[in-house]
Amino acid sequence: MASSGSPSPDKKALCDECNHEWDLVKKLSQEEIENKIFNYLNTPVQLQGCVTCIPGNRSLLSQSSAISSSLPLKPPKSDEAISYNAIAQKEASAKKKELEKELAELQAMSRITTNP
Structure with missing residues (x-):
């Protein structure tokens, strides 16, 4: 997978790498593409160095949504x-x-x- 790595990557090199990766993906079967997408979506992502997102932990999500749904939203x-x-x-x-x-x-x- 293409990655930018730095805050200001070389746009041409990044574009070339993305095009190369896309050519590889186009050759895969529909099932392989769906598996790759599933794996990417279920991979924990580290945000700002200390917070992690764990997609499989649905109980915390359901608890927080239950709490937030009981509170009325205040418009800005x-x-x-x-x-x-x-x-x-x-x-x-x-x-x-x-x-x-x-x-x-x-x-x-x-x-x-x-x-x-």
């Missing part, structure tokens, strides 16, 4: 100052406000359906 604040000529920011802010309103409606529906 939308009181951000936007300059008068920032059209894209205004559109994004309007879209964000629409989504926050929709999220609030969905949370209200969720509370209604989950409470007996």
Whole structure:
């Protein structure tokens, strides 16, 4: 598998290595490709030097999701100052406000359906 290794890799060398690896993958059968993907997804990844992700540990994930699902999500604040000529920011802010309103409606529906 191609790896960047350094924070600023040589892009041409990395691209060549990736193309070579892709040529090798294209020659594999569908089952071999699926096995490789399965192995990559189940390989623990070390993040920022000290935190590891263990995909097989589902009990901790289910406990944390049960805790987080019982707590209502609080939408972020939308009181951000936007300059008068920032059209894209205004559109994004309007879209964000629409989504926050929709999220609030969905949370209200969720509370209604989950409470007996």
